[in-house]
Amino acid sequence: MIGNDIIDIERTLLETDWQRKGFIQKVFHPDEQELIHSSDDPFGLVWRMWSMKESAYKLFLQTGQDRFFNPLRLRCMISSSEEGFVKIEELQIYTRSKSDPDFIFTSASPNYADEPVDNVFNLTKTDTHFQSKFTHRQLLKSIARKTNLNLRRLNVRKTDQNVPEVFYDGQKLGISVSLTHHGDYGAYSWIRPIVV
Amino acid sequence: MKDKTQMIAEMKTIIKPYVQDQEAFESLNENTHFIDDLKVNSANLVDIILDIEDKYDIEIDNDSMEKMLNVKAALEVVEEKIGDSGIPRNPESKG
Numbered sequence: 001m002i003g004n005d006i007i008d009i010e011r012t013l014l015e016t017d018w019q020r021k022g023f024i025q026k027v028f029h030p031d032e033q034e035l036i037h038s039s040d041d042p043f044g045l046v047w048r049m050w051s052m053k054e055s056a057y058k059l060f061l062q063t064g065q066d067r068f069f070n071p072l073r074l075r076c077m078i079s080s081s082e083e084g085f086v087k088i089e090e091l092q093i094y095t096r097s098k099s100d101p102d103f104i105f106t107s108a109s110p111n112y113a114d115e116p117v118d119n120v121f122n123l124t125k126t127d128t129h130f131q132s133k134f135t136h137r138q139l140l141k142s143i144a145r146k147t148n149l150n151l152r153r154l155n156v157r158k159t160d161q162n163v164p165e166v167f168y169d170g171q172k173l174g175i176s177v178s179l180t181h182h183g184d185y186g187a188y189s190w191i192r193p194i195v196v
Numbered sequence: 197m198k199d200k201t202q203m204i205a206e207m208k209t210i211i212k213p214y215v216q217d218q219e220a221f222e223s224l225n226e227n228t229h230f231i232d233d234l235k236v237n238s239a240n241l242v243d244i245i246l247d248i249e250d251k252y253d254i255e256i257d258n259d260s261m262e263k264m265l266n267v268k269a270a271l272e273v274v275e276e277k278i279g280d281s282g283i284p285r286n287p288e289s290k291g
Contacts (some may be wrong), residue, residue, distance in 0.1 A: 013263040016239045022246050026261065070243060070262040128216050162232065166269060182237070 002116050002176040003058030003093075003108040003192045005051040008089045008183025010102065018046045027053075027071040029030070035078065047104050048097050055108035056086035056093040058178050063091070063163050107178070107189045117142060118189035123181060130179040139177060139188035166190075203271055210247045214240040226268040244270075252278060 018024065024046075032049060039045045053074040060074075061067060076084040086093045086108065093112070097106040105120050121138060123131050126162055136156045141165060144151035153169050156177070166173045177190040198206075208224055215221045216235035220228065222258045236244065241288035245264060249256055255262075263269045 012239070015237060016243065020243070020246065020247070023242055026258065027243050050239065066267060068262045069265055071242075071256045072258045079210075093259065182270075 001054040001059045001062040001110055001113075002061075002189050003062070004118065004180050004187055005054035005058070005106050005179040005187040006120075006180045006182050006185050006187045007047050007051050007104045008102070008118060008185050009047075009104065009161060011183030012047060014073055016038060018043070028070055032076055033089045045101060048079075048099060048106070051097060051104050051106040052076050052084055052095045052108070054065045055095060055178070055180075056088060056108045058092065058163075059093055059108045059110070060088050061163050065161075067161055102147075105185075105187055108193065114191060116189045116191040117146065119189060120185060120187040122188045123184055124182070128181075131186060132179075135179045135181050135186040138186065139163050139179060139190060142188065143173075143175065143177075143190060200271070203274070204267065206251070206268060206269060207248075210251060211236070211244055214244060224267065226271070228264045228268060230270075231265065248274060256279060 024036070028036065028049065036042050036045050050071070052073050053076060056074055073088055075087045077087070079085065082096050082098065083099065084095045085097055093108050093110060095106050095108045096104065097104060102174055103120065107116055107118050109116055119138065119142060123134060125131065140151060140154045140156065143149065144154060149168055153166050156164050157167060158164050164177050164179055166175050166177055174193050175190055180187050202222070208221075208251065211230070211234065211286070214236045216237070217233065220233040220235070221261055224234075228234060230241055230244065233236065234237070244254055245261055248254075248270065254274065256273060260273045260277070264273055
């Protein structure tokens with residue numbers, strides 16, 4: 001299982017006012033609000049924790065859960081400038097966030113030891129259909145390269161819960177994937193099942 | 197109580213600034229999904245909920261918010277909350 005999320009900083013500054021009355025209370029638990037208020041970069045922390053929650057939520061849906069909209073159900077814990085955890089119900093999900101001047105990217109996986117393949121790239125168009133398709137293509141190219149599978153026989157489909165799955169000649173592969181795009185940036189993450 | 201057409205029209209006005217798929221917005225109906233169809237950014241879904249609270253002077257707790265992924269669920273929550281605030285949903289006449 002894997003989840004990811006990318007946030008375009010410039011786009012976020014234009015699109016969302018996190019200081020709007022009521023916003024913080026709808027998204028963050030009082031403990032998390034405390035962290036934000038005592039941070040010397042509240043903007044950065046707000047959106048890092050948002051991307052932690054979003055990526056953990058995507059992973060959580062892969063456990064067969066129904067979709068919901070309630071960021072408060074996911075609780076962030078910060079371990080370092082990159083690493084952290086998100087707790088939801090019985091699950092503790094490990095997150096790694098990269099903060100760049102232009103974007104924040106987080107990937108979430110069940111274990112510290114997981115090493116997903118992930119990549120952030122520029123998007124040339126803002127049209128969401130284009131962005132979604134382009135991001136799918138980047139993911140499939142990466143999978144084809146690393147597994148020696150024929151790119152033309154690979155495709156992505158989404159389940160009713162909007163979870164992406166990868167198929168080869170119509171047969172579902174045992175790879176977990178996650179896709180995200182926002183503003184000028186897109187990213188994919190994928191992971192092979194651990195062979196013991 | 198307002199009729200459904202009016203409620204949907206009001207909802208459209210609230211949602212409009214956050215929509216990223218204009219085609220889906222033109223054909224908006226009860227089953228329209230905020231994220232899948234309208235491509236609303238999930239952070240802007242918080243804005244939509246706050247705008248709904250302001251517009252109807254209601255408070256949407258996180259348990260209610262949880263369901264608000266499509267137009268139908270949003271309308272249901274609004275109706276329920278307006279009901280909570282004193283306007284009876286099923287008025288009983290006493291007398």
